[in-house]
Amino acid sequence: MLRARTCWRECCCCIAKARRPLLQHQTRFFASLAPETWTRPTIFAPATGKGKSAIAILRISGDDALQVWRRMTVSPRSRKRLKEDPPERRAVLRKIVHPETDEVLDEGVVLYFPPHSALTAQPTLELHLHGSSALMQLLLKLLPTLSPSFRIAEPGEFTRLAFEAGKMDLTEVEGIRDLVEADTEAQRKLAARQANGQMRQAYDAMRANAIEATALIEALIDFGEDEGISEGVYEQESLMKPSAARDKVVSLRDRIQGYLDDGRRGEIIRSGIHLAIVGPPNAGKSSLLNWLARREAAIVTEIPGTTRDVLELSLDFHGYPIVIADTAGLRETKDRVETIGIARAVERAATADLKLCVLSLDQLFSGASTSRPVVDPLTLSLIDSHTLILLNKTDSVSPTPAQLDALRSTLRSEGKRWYGSEAERPFWLVSVKKASGLQELADGLKEQVKESFELSDNLDETPIVTQERHRRHLEDCLASLSSFLEIPSNDIVDAGEELRYAIRSLGQITGAVDVEEVLGEIFAGFCIGK
Ligand SMILES: Nc1nc2c(ncn2[C@@H]2O[C@H](COP(=O)(O)OP(=O)(O)OP(=O)(O)O)[C@@H](O)[C@H]2O)c(=O)[nH]1
Numbered sequence: 243m244l245r246a247r248t249c250w251r252e253c254c255c256c257i258a259k260a261r262r263p264l265l266q267h268q269t270r271f272f273a274s275l276a277p278e279t280w281t282r283p284t285i286f287a288p289a290t291g292k293g294k295s296a297i298a299i300l301r302i303s304g305d306d307a308l309q310v311w312r313r314m315t316v317s318p319r320s321r322k323r324l325k326e327d328p329p330e331r332r333a334v335l336r337k338i339v340h341p342e343t344d345e346v347l348d349e350g351v352v353l354y355f356p357p358h359s360a361l362t363a364q365p366t367l368e369l370h371l372h373g374s375s376a377l378m379q380l381l382l383k384l385l386p387t388l389s390p391s392f393r394i395a396e397p398g399e400f401t402r403l404a405f406e407a408g409k410m411d412l413t414e415v416e417g418i419r420d421l422v423e424a425d426t427e428a429q430r431k432l433a434a435r436q437a438n439g440q441m442r443q444a445y446d447a448m449r450a451n452a453i454e455a456t457a458l459i460e461a462l463i464d465f466g467e468d469e470g471i472s473e474g475v476y477e478q479e480s481l482m483k484p485s486a487a488r489d490k491v492v493s494l495r496d497r498i499q500g501y502l503d504d505g506r507r508g509e510i511i512r513s514g515i516h517l518a519i520v521g522p523p524n525a526g527k528s529s530l531l532n533w534l535a536r537r538e539a540a541i542v543t544e545i546p547g548t549t550r551d552v553l554e555l556s557l558d559f560h561g562y563p564i565v566i567a568d569t570a571g572l573r574e575t576k577d578r579v580e581t582i583g584i585a586r587a588v589e590r591a592a593t594a595d596l597k598l599c600v601l602s603l604d605q606l607f608s609g610a611s612t613s614r615p616v617v618d619p620l621t622l623s624l625i626d627s628h629t630l631i632l633l634n635k636t637d638s639v640s641p642t643p644a645q646l647d648a649l650r651s652t653l654r655s656e657g658k659r660w661y662g663s664e665a666e667r668p669f670w671l672v673s674v675k676k677a678s679g680l681q682e683l684a685d686g687l688k689e690q691v692k693e694s695f696e697l698s699d700n701l702d703e704t705p706i707v708t709q710e711r712h713r714r715h716l717e718d719c720l721a722s723l724s725s726f727l728e729i730p731s732n733d734i735v736d737a738g739e740e741l742r743y744a745i746r747s748l749g750q751i752t753g754a755v756d757v758e759e760v761l762g763e764i765f766a767g768f769c770i771g772k
């Protein structure tokens with residue numbers, strides 16, 4: 243019971259009180275090793291895109307940043323170089339000059355951020371110039387002539403400095419990267435919420451809960467170590483504390499379980515909603531893809547088995563990122579190439595978030611008895627509650643209500659449920675060729691997408707798991723919390739150990755504890771200058 247305790251207290255409790263003291267401590271430690279020989283680089287990079295533009299911004303951050311101000315800028319009227327530092331966080335108009343020849347290169351706005359207000363926590367200068375690529379190239383060549391400490395920034399290095407200075411946590415860093423990458427409104431909304439710290443707050447709160455539970459257990463270990471305490475008091479304490487800790491852990495476990503059971507909404511919006519068009523050959527799948535894409539993206543012919551490979555394209559569908567895949571028609575075949583295509587179609591359907599199953603009316607009701615529709619078993623096997631069923635070619639066959647009822651009962655007798663199967667109109671009747679019924683289909687699809695992926699304005703309901711990385715750490719945390727709950731309440735040391743793992747997993751999401759191995763991966767996703 244009274245096993246020696248490792249010194250984890252400094253780690254988790256301190257971090258709960260102040261953000262990132264460990265990292266700051268490490269930074270101070272390394273800085274103290276050899277301050278006179280250890281010079282930090284002054285990094286620079288264009289903060290705006292390549293090519294011609296109205297304005298281009300060059301960002302410089304590091305201890306030598308002010309050299310640029312002193313040696314490459316002059317007052318627009320007097321043409322004098324100034325000895326004193328630029329005003330803090332105020333735009334000043336300056337002429338930008340060549341450091342050796344004094345040639346005027348441009349006129350622009352200079353902004354200076356001292357370390358305490360710079361995101362990088364280092365002196366930072368921004369030059370807002372005319373957007374000429376020749377000018378930018380020249381400046382990128384001139385800066386390293388000012389001092390050997392100057393070097394071009396690596397991708398994401400400015401943001402990495404902000405993270406290391408404790409001005410952002412990892413979820414915010416990832417949010418900013420996703421915001422830059424966002425193509426649609428849903429992606430923008432999700433990324434913005436992450437970038438502005440909403441997820442950090444949620445994870446910090448969870449971590450604080452776990453730390454509170456640990457403190458209750460921890461107090462008990464301290465209590466046990468204190469030899470002056472009488473038996474009776476200890477018994478009483480040991481009964482109360484573990485149950486309070488248990489309650490906290492149970493509620494935290496349920497909360498995390500709730501986040502994990504979100505249908506992967508956050509991750510799907512981030513990577514795109516995958517929609518697969520499936521069905522038998524010649525049903526009109528490729529024709530439908532072309533209609534959705536508003537261009538002739540796929541080959542359409544009257545030959546069954548035209549599409550072989552999976553053909554994929556991305557669309558902004560009412561603000562949602564959708565990746566549509568047209569697939570090979572499903573049927574029994576001896577053709578080797580087609581067989582591979584069909585296997586790919588089935589595979590794609592299995593991983594799709596939504597499916598559009600296209601059936602052709604002339605194939606469905608072509609049998610001798612028109613009341614018994616024929617759906618091939620492979621197509622049937624792919625129909626599930628995330629599938630919209632389209633009956634195509636209403637221009638050549640118009641089904642009777644009895645035929646539609648027969649189709650519905652055939653599918654139901656196979657135990658099938660599909661999107662809208664309980665509704666009054668379980669099928670979308672369309673003619674892709676004549677573009678009829680397609681608007682209704684698009685509305686139905688929009689409804690289904692909204693139902694599954696809409697981001698609520700209620701912050702509590704917003705998906706919090708936006709990345710596989712977060713999911714992994716949450717699952718680890720959940721496993722530790724569950725182990726904690728299985729440990730008998732008198733085994734306080736082991737119980738404390740499990741909570742320590744849980745705290746660590748949560749800390750890895752925000753970067754409060756060692757994350758060196760994921761940093762490279764995260765920052766490599768940035769562009770240079772960010
Ligand atoms: N009458 C009629 N013909 C259509 C309609 N939609 C598609 N077709 C025709 O049906 C044939 C097959 O269309 P595709 O789009 O190639 O069908 P698919 O499902 O992609 O076929 P595979 O790639 O072979 O699996 C073509 O001749 C189309 O012009 C429709 O609404 N009405």
Ligand SMILES: [K+]
Binds near residue numbers: 523548549
């Ligand atoms: K075809």
Ligand SMILES: [Mg+2]
Binds near residue numbers: 549
């Ligand atoms: Mg096709």
